[in-house]
Amino acid sequence: MPEIQFREALRQAMTEEMERDENVMLMGEEVGEYNGAYKVSEGMLAKFGPRRVLDTPISESAFSGIGVGAAMCGLRPIVEFMSWSFSLVAFDQLYNNAANVRYMSGGQFKVPVVFRGGNGIAHQLGATHSHRVEALYSRVPGLVVVSPSTPYDAKGLLKSSIRCDDPVMFLESELMLNDRGEVPEGDYTIPLGVADIKRAGDDVTLICWSKCVKMCLKAAEELEKHDVSAEVIDLRTLRPLDMPMIAESIRKTHRCVVVDEDWGYCGMGDGIRAKIYDELFDELDAPVARVSSEEVPVPFNHHLELAMQPSVEKVIAKVNEICYR
Amino acid sequence: MPEIQFREALRQAMTEEMERDENVMLMGEEVGEYNGAYKVSEGMLAKFGPRRVLDTPISESAFSGIGVGAAMCGLRPIVEFMSWSFSLVAFDQLYNNAANVRYMSGGQFKVPVVFRGGNGIAHQLGATHSHRVEALYSRVPGLVVVSPSTPYDAKGLLKSSIRCDDPVMFLESELMLNDRGEVPEGDYTIPLGVADIKRAGDDVTLICWSKCVKMCLKAAEELEKHDVSAEVIDLRTLRPLDMPMIAESIRKTHRCVVVDEDWGYCGMGDGIRAKIYDELFDELDAPVARVSSEEVPVPFNHHLELAMQPSVEKVIAKVNEICYR
Amino acid sequence: MSVAHSVEHSPVKSETVGQVERDRLRMMMLIRRFEERTYQEYTKPGQRIGGFCHLYSGQEAVAVGIAALYQKEKDYLINGYRDHGHSLALGMEARPAMAELFGRATGCSKGKGGSMHYFQAEVGNIGGHGIVGGQIPLGTGAAFSCWYKKTGGVCFTLFGDGAINQGTFNEALNLASLWKLPCIYIVENNHMAMGTQVDRSSAERDLAKRGSGFNMPFRNVDGNDVDVVIEEFGKAVDRARRGEGPSYLVANTYRFRGHSMSDAMKYRTKEELERARQRDPITIYDKRLRERGFIDDAWVESTESEVRSIVDDAVKFADASPHPDLSELYTDILSENYPLQK
Amino acid sequence: MSVAHSVEHSPVKSETVGQVERDRLRMMMLIRRFEERTYQEYTKPGQRIGGFCHLYSGQEAVAVGIAALYQKEKDYLINGYRDHGHSLALGMEARPAMAELFGRATGCSKGKGGSMHYFQAEVGNIGGHGIVGGQIPLGTGAAFSCWYKKTGGVCFTLFGDGAINQGTFNEALNLASLWKLPCIYIVENNHMAMGTQVDRSSAERDLAKRGSGFNMPFRNVDGNDVDVVIEEFGKAVDRARRGEGPSYLVANTYRFRGHSMSDAMKYRTKEELERARQRDPITIYDKRLRERGFIDDAWVESTESEVRSIVDDAVKFADASPHPDLSELYTDILSENYPLQK
């Protein structure tokens, strides 16, 4: 299998789906002539032309709503946010329109639109450009939230998201775009709503997604050296959540740490932990722990920025804590 | 003590603080000549004139940002949202600007602004007009979130919020504006960050705020008849959370139900429950339960709308469940 | 000549001379009757209609004028929450319309949307929307789909005089003009946003000028005269269908009722209302059709009683209709079943 | 006469003829030097500057022209993320400015804000802001505070040609004009939004016209000629100080560097860049001051080396400065201690 970059995997998914379905198109800031702020859509304008690859003005509310409206009328738009942090200026279009139009119309409309872009903390972009939006959107009935951790998953999940008839919030990470991995050429899909065990283990379950998966795998390696066998579950889809797989793992390990790059309070990690407590309370030998970012705006200074976030060390420490070692 | 309406308590707080401090002013849609969409600001334009009570166009992003910018420059604006649901079109101004400007400037600016209005599900206003925003804002470092349940608390908390040098999201409820209660004339304040035991009990702790407090008090009465003594904690401030009071109660009752009108997943209730699990795991004789709204957009039909929400019956059932009776 | 013009645009085929015009007057009368009956139902004891409810009485010429230009097989219409009139004009039956107000399972949105959220997918009615200005990007997206598929269709995107102060207005109009999308932006200027007069909400009192910065046609239109609406909107529609891009039109009209049911209308004088009554779109068009000899007292009387009985029947139907089953709470949220393998 | 005009506006008191002008040229040279050195520091191996970094080279006349009109005791200035030049022009020392890029505790925002978030409260510099268009309402709020307190102050609210396509633009300009707030809205039109030329982002290519619908003055200004900037902006400032409300000005200029450090500028031809160099604001002003006999080669040389040493010193200072203590992570979030009893 060819080894390619994360960004290429995303590009392959979009390109193949656009070849497969005339109604799929891409719009966003700098996706065309500039070939994408992070070169994800490189070459796509040349390949598909200006009708199907559209550069937008800096008007997130407008082009997000255009994506939703066009989806209601038979298209399957892919809308790129240069960063998910910028979706906050279009929040109403996603939180209200994308999520509610089907319900409010009594099911008369489907909304097959994909919103995608980089999510989370990158490298010294500061408080306003480093938002982690998973909790904001995962809490909304009517939305689907996907966040891949490998090039292979990225391609398969993005293709499924484009074929999905519901609005999908597809959360990438700017810091992962250079990651390389084996990705089959041509068509394959990965189901939405199914997590993936990235590493099997017996003593503790590490729940993570996106950037934190690599971190958890590293932590698991370290823990192995100290005879702690950690199972790493990559959620891949944050809404709907794959509780069956989580439950199966915890019934085996009886211990769990959720690793969340976002602030803790009312975040993704808390939502997941609450579901675990509700369904698996009696299976737990220790509290379901959480490693998340410090509750501060993201600072510019890199040392502070790193200190704020989850780390391999913090994950290991938390595991040891709940394993009472 | 005179008995007055919730809306009058809010009006007294604003009026007294405007008399006390020339830099306090009120702006929002229909707050002036129309005397407020829900008559909270009735008579205030006549009293203070158009310089201090300003009707805005339907431009939430602009007037929210004006509130933040004016606060950075020495004023203490009160910004009314006709409904907190409409804050979603101004989301970036609150989530980014109000919350981050102090941090990003290295502490050079304070942002003494109060955003207030009706939050949550009212009466058949449909999916887009019934949002419960507490989790959206309570998760943000840099913001303070307050939500009163009685006219007395409303006046004391709003006065504290107006005097507070940090941005305060003050969440009222349209359905409570007619509630009557004893409210002292003249000045008094209630501290921010301090919860209130609205009813003492020994067997189970009911955690709630805003509209759900009445519901929990009713449930507690019912439970009393069946020899279950419920303690009702009205959080009053959702960020920062009064964990000491919650802890004290749970150390006594060892059982807890959080009642949250919002969707469950990644909501306020989950955030509170996570904190309880983290700090009090060994004190718990049962899972920390949650009664929240069904995970669906808010339907128009009133029967469905009611069925979606927490109720006295649901609270009682949940209490019985975790008391294993 | 505006008649000729409108016929050329109208999907309605008229057997007899004046039929098209009579149908338009009849529709305005039906909308008026529907709204006034809704008012009675809402305000009478044992209220069976709840939630926000915004009546269209006085603005009928806009919706009916649009309907004359509307091509059901390819056009779209989107609107704010004052959406009863347009939905009826595009052919929604009074029964599902009234049933929606009653929140019944037989409503046009199954009782899940209510007054502010009328939808009728099969005619391209992509809805009433409650968030002021929130529908402007959606309508632009519908126009985008026509552009993308080259259908020759257009999207009528309606909003109020208050909505032009939302940010979406600037973003969407610029983008639609930049891409030459077939979007007809229509401000229904009833001169009030809730209790706020236009001169207290817009620094530029001539609302047409608010659209002057987007390199697209912008103009004021008499929104009380259905023939003028058809004539003026028709030019914009032709332009859009020719692929020349969007237009921005301000239909100046008036609402006879309050903003919503709770509005005491303290901001309004008897005199102002009286002046407005002189320009009631139904009176204007009634007079014109009489002059043209298209209608007489008899026709008006019979049509009056016809629309009355249609609305009476709709109320009976709504009242007799079941509430949605509680299981409906959980349907129509997502279209797919998950886990989803495709 | 623009000199007279500017002097009348300028807080700077000039002892000798031409001093004011020399100070302006010197500041433009300092900004240019600061930015070019920043470019070197950012791109050289062992990079000590991180994050997004947007250079101002080529646009100096706008910031320096504003500074000539700016009254520190009562005015405010707010900007996007391309904010180094304005901050220096308003009197920020090169040391805290450079230290902020290095993310050090001695930076103007304690290393917490970075390049995009320069703030200097004591001169009314209410910041650089990273969200495109997000600062427009904040600046309007600063102007509101001047209006409310009747200080006679104004707020210079700057943003780029791409930012006019954000919704906040429409909302804020209308509201400021409606309330007659002393806000000077300034588009720094460098003709590019990242890789997007104005004619691909704005349906109306004359950006001045984008401000035509708000019942406020709007016009294009040569943003490469500091005297013209002072002259034209001065009229808007006088008007605002007189309480007659906001203005909308488009300062047409050019950025010599890429959008940010990662920009390969494939969209730009050598010829275009050459044409732009002909209109370099520093060259233009240098030439004029020579003609006026205000400067000569000697002055230019000594000033060159002066600004060079100022920037060298700033880099040394930044490099020698400590990183913020990890405890700083938790400070400057809230101003109050909770529970809060007041």
Ligand SMILES: Cc1ncc(C[n+]2csc(CCOP(=O)(O)OP(=O)(O)O)c2C)c(N)n1
């Ligand atoms: C974003 C937002 N802000 C406020 C409201 C509350 N609101 C509903 S209708 C309305 C007035 C709108 O007036 P206009 O746009 O003129 O339309 P009209 O009601 O006159 O048809 C307001 C303020 C809302 N629904 N959405």
Ligand SMILES: Cc1ncc(C[n+]2csc(CCOP(=O)(O)OP(=O)(O)O)c2C)c(N)n1
């Ligand atoms: C809401 C938002 N969308 C997108 C971005 C990413 N972005 C940063 S600068 C920029 C271009 C802005 O160009 P312009 O307004 O002309 O200012 P200039 O950089 O030319 O000074 C973009 C798209 C952002 N920061 N905020």
Ligand SMILES: [Mg+2]
């Ligand atoms: Mg109106």
Ligand SMILES: [Mg+2]
């Ligand atoms: Mg630019």
